[in-house]
Amino acid sequence: MSNAFRDLLRKVGSGSHTSKDLSREEAALATRMMLLQEATPAQIGAFMIAHRIKRPTGEELAGMLDAYEQLGPCLQPIAADCPTLVLGIPYDGRSRTAPVSPLTTLILTAAGCPVVLHGGRRMPTKEGLPLAELWQGLGVDWTGLALEQTQQVFEQTRLGFVYLPNHFPLAEGLVPYREQIGKRPPFATIELFWCPYAGESIVVSGFVHPPTEGMAQTAFALRGVHRFMTVKGLEGSCDLPRDRTCIVGVNHPATDPTFTRLHLHPRDYGFAGEEVPLLSTSELLAQMQQVLQGMPCELMEAVVWNAGFYLWQCGLCSSLETGFADARSLLTSGQALKKLAELKTAIGAFDVAYSTRFSSSNRSSL
Incomplete structure (x- = not known):
């Protein structure tokens, strides 16, 4: 048992009247001790639910x-x-x-804007469809x-995906606690704010x-992140809704010194319309292929609505309306589909390289 962690646990877990907030340094220490499993399983579970x-x-x-930055992975800057x-x-x-x-x-990415995604496998408590399965x-x-391979794909295609089980096993080690406590702990909020990229970025939460x-x-x-957006999106995601007003917070000191709404x-x-329901993964993937082929459908309208907005916010378009036009053009001209093929080729090259090394080592051992 860690006595140091017990003191931190006592501070947050003393009840509604006597519990106290941790300082930034104490929160970083507690997180490091949980990630490194220096706290016991009982202490970790108790901290998560108490917090x-x-x-x-x-x-x-x-x-x-701070602890995630110290112990976690980070893709390195690329020119853009x-x-x-x-x-x-x-x-x-x-x-x-x-x-x-x-x-x-x-x-x-087809328009030249680099994107970094991050996520994991099916995650409790919701166990919903994660990004990795869609890809x-x-x-x-x-x-x-491996992280080095993801970096190479990122440099080549402008798209990178930090995958928790491979790239941040310390954080993956805390996932079973989510299932056991039956509730989202504050780590689920951290994942919305985390930026596993070392260069100039716009963090969208x-x-x-x-x-x-x-x-x-x-x-x-507190962490000196000056460029960010907050999106009241579908199911807490960064996807803009179409059946209600989109509420987006923008922090961009270069154009406005205040946080704007x-x-x-x-x-x-x-673009008003009903949200496209998630009926099954296979049906969704079939709809996505239709969109990539430039076939009009409700899902295409949702994609253009989102992509046009982000093209505008990234500075690649002078107006929101231009963003929508460019997004639709990148779909109907086949540029987005071409980017998907580029990604397949970039990642597939590692499979070929692995097979070649494996075969050579087998031959040399015979």
Whole structure:
């Protein structure tokens, strides 16, 4: 048992009247001790549930992010004409609405905007459809790459995916606790704010509950993250809704010294409609292939709505309307489909290289 961790646990877990917030340094220490399994399983589980009940502060989340930065992976900077977009999407996936972020990122990278995604396998408690499975269904398997290989794919295609089980096994080691406590711990919030990229970036954090946005603002300010967006998206993701007003917070000191709020009404741009339901993975993948082939459908409208917005926010378009036009053109001209083929080739090259090395070593041992 760790006596040092017990003191931190006692501080957050003393009840509604006597519990205290951790300092940034204390939160970083607690997170490091959990990631490194220096705390016992009982202590880790108790901390997670106690911290959820108390509710984390922005300062505590800044400290937890400090620990992630110290112990976790990070893709290195690449040259580009605009900052890299880092999308913070809930790791426990989607269960009700069709996610469009894979197609959005194909459009963005085809336009020259680098994108970094991060996530894991099916994650408790929701166990929804995660990004990694969607990419596998499109023929792009990120799950077998080492971090160095992901970096090479990122440099070649402008798209990188930090996959938790391979690239951050310390954090993956805490996943079973989520299932055992039956609730999302504050680590689920950290994943929305985490930026596993070392260069100039725009961090986009999806959220559901308004307090999450306030915590993001505090944590980013303490950590010196000046360029970020918060999106009240579908199921807490970065996907903009079409059946209601889109609420987006933008922090861009170069254009506005204050945190600004955007209220985008889809009907004003001709995109109002019902959200595309997530009926099955196979049906969604078939719809995605139709979109990539330039075939009009409701999912295409959702993709254009999202990709056009992000093209505009990344500075690749002078207006939102131009963003929509460019996004649709990149789909119908086949550029997004070409980017998907490029990704398949880049990742497939590692499979070929592995097979060649394996065969050579077998022959030499015979």
